[in-house]
Amino acid sequence: MxxxxxxxxxxxxxxxxxxxxxxxxxxxxxxxxxxxxxxxxxxxxxxxxxxxxxxxxxxxxxxxLVFGSRTLWTDLLAHGLVDVLYLMIGPKIVAGDHRTFKGVPPTGLYLLDARRLEDSEIVLLTYTVAATS
Incomplete structure (x- = not known):
């Protein structure tokens, strides 16, 4: 192990x-x-x-904690079931043609942290999700 x-x-x-x-x-x-x-x-x-x-x-x-399912966490965001969002963004996401949050109503995201993962082309962004009324 x-x-x-x-x-x-x-x-x-x-x-x-x-x-x-x-x-x-x-x-x-x-x-x-x-x-x-x-x-x-x-x-x-x-x-x-x-x-x-x-x-x-x-x-x-x-x-x-949700791993990897863009469809699932998009639905979770739309239903107000996300408190903190960790986005791992790499070259394929940046240069791709997919909208990551398609179908999500406007959501207040506030950046908590941004860092590049060691020895990689991946950037980790950490957002908190603002409470909606």
């Missing part, structure tokens, strides 16, 4: 998975058999129930 080439952040995440951190996957196609070694700690939620499931997770656990 210990990888000497892994960063401190990567090692932390690997330890959390190994410790059995609960995983919720929003998918209409994934099956339990496809969750591999994390089957026992994974809950699959259909997309139609995604907003309710995430709202329940936030109430129960207080903190929820």
């Amino acid at each position: 210990d990888n000497p080439d892994a960063s401190e952040d990567e090692s932390y995440i690997a330890r959390r998975y190994a410790d059995g951190i609960p995983i919720t996957v929003i998918s209409d196609t994934l099956t339990p058999e496809e969750t591999g070694p994390w089957r026992g700690q994974t809950t699959i939620v259909p997309r139609a129930r995604a907003m309710d499931a995430v709202a329940d997770l936030r109430k129960r656990d207080g903190e929820t």
Whole structure:
């Protein structure tokens, strides 16, 4: 499990998975058999129930982290279910033709931090999401 080439952040995440951190996957196609070694700690939620499931997770656990799904976090932003947004932006995002937040109503984002990830072309931007009334 210990990888000497892994960063401190990567090692932390690997330890959390190994410790059995609960995983919720929003998918209409994934099956339990496809969750591999994390089957026992994974809950699959259909997309139609995604907003309710995430709202329940936030109430129960207080903190929820979403990895990689532009479609999901766009919906979460639109439903007011995001407090902090971490954007990892690389050359393909900057030079691409996809709107990252298509369909999201105007949202007040306030920059908390900006840094370049070591030995990469990736920039990490951290925003807090303003409460809407």
